[in-house]
Amino acid sequence: xxxxxxxxxxxxxxxxxxxxxxxxxxxxxxxxxxxxxxxxxxxxxxxxxxxxxxxxxxxxxxxxxxxxxxxxxxxxxxxxxxxxxxxxxxxxxxxxxxxxxxxxxxxxxxxxxxxxxxxxxxxxxxxxxxxxxxxxxxxxxxxxxxxxxxxxxxxxxxxxxxxxxxxxxxxxxxxxxxxxxxxxxxxxxxxxxxxxxxxxx
Numbered sequence: 112x113x114x115x116x117x118x119x120x121x122x123x124x125x126x127x128x129x130x131x132x133x134x135x136x137x138x139x140x141x142x143x144x145x146x147x148x149x150x151x152x153x154x155x156x157x158x159x160x161x162x163x164x165x166x167x168x169x170x171x172x173x174x175x176x177x178x179x180x181x182x183x184x185x186x187x188x189x190x191x192x193x194x195x196x197x198x199x200x201x202x203x204x205x206x207x208x209x210x211x212x213x214x215x216x217x218x219x220x221x222x223x224x225x226x227x228x229x230x231x232x233x234x235x236x237x238x239x240x241x242x243x244x245x246x247x248x249x250x251x252x253x254x255x256x257x258x259x260x261x262x263x264x265x266x267x268x269x270x271x272x273x274x275x276x277x278x279x280x281x282x283x284x285x286x287x288x289x290x291x292x293x294x295x296x297x298x299x300x301x302x303x304x305x306x307x308x309x310x311x312x
Contacts, residue, residue, distance in 0.1 A: 242294070
């Protein structure tokens with residue numbers, strides 16, 4: 112199987128998962144769309160689930176890489192967070208079905224799938240950890256503050272995805288940015304960054 116065929120298969124399989132759910136998910140459509148035969152599929156994957164989990168891992172890696180690539184190392188931390196968040200929201204708005212599959216449908220398949228999703232969220236934690244250097248209360252910040260910040264942003268994104276309003280997310284970047292920054296910078300400085308981001312849109 113060629114790389115381009117594998118990529119197409121993965122995306123088609125996740126799109127089918129978003130559309131039909133896990134119970135009705137079948138391989139025939141994604142295989143046909145990717146131009147992959149059953150024999151070619153069986154060389155690389157034991158069954159539907161092994162392909163589905165590989166697809167999730169591949170797209171999770173793509174998502175994290177897309178965000179990290181936008182975070183210029185020479186920029187100050189709030190600007191890096193803004194740039195990475197902007198890339199993430201644009202990616203979600205461009206492929207809302209893919210985002211729903213990865214964040215809403217796939218994690219509900221079974222506990223091992225939910226673990227994969229938690230691991231994806233945790234990969235964003237290092238991107239916000241530097242926020243501790245911007246806090247006046249560093250010693251009092253909870254150990255889990257990074258996950259709390261990521262979770263706050265996640266909640267806003269979920270609301271828009273569930274309501275079918277993913278196309279609004281790039282415009283909501285300043286609001287989501289505030290939720291990521293406020294645990295570290297406090298409401299006043301986080302609001303300043305939010306206003307700066309809104310003015311730049």
